[in-house]
Amino acid sequence: MERIFADLVERKLIAISDPAAIAKYFIDLIVGFSPPQAAMGYWDLVPDCDELKGKVHFFCLGLEAMAADEAKPKPVAKAPQRRVTA
Numbered sequence: 001m002e003r004i005f006a007d008l009v010e011r012k013l014i015a016i017s018d019p020a021a022i023a024k025y026f027i028d029l030i031v032g033f034s035p036p037q038a039a040m041g042y043w044d045l046v047p048d049c050d051e052l053k054g055k056v057h058f059f060c061l062g063l064e065a066m067a068a069d070e071a072k073p074k075p076v077a078k079a080p081q082r083r084v085t086a
Contacts, residue, residue, distance in 0.1 A: 015067035
C-alpha cells in the first residue's frame with residue numbers, strides 16, 4: 001500500500017508528505033477488522049460494497065483536507081522582544 005501511495009505522489013495525483021502513514025491510515029480505515037471478523041464467521045459485520053465506497057470517499061476527502069492544510073502558509077515565529085533599560 002505504501003508503494004501505491006508513493007507512486008500517486010510521484011505522479012502528482014495526490015499531495016501528501018508521508019506515504020507510509022497514509023498507507024497505515026488507509027488499511028486501518030478501509031480494511032479494519034473485516035478479515036478477522038470474516039474468518040470467525042461474523043459476515044454480517046463485514047462492510048458491504050456501499051459501506052466500502054463510503055469509507056473510500058471519506059478517506060479521499062481526508063486526503064484533500066490534509067493537502068489543503070499543508071499548502072497553507074505557516075506563521076513565521078516572531079523574535080522575542082528585548083526590554084531595553086537605560
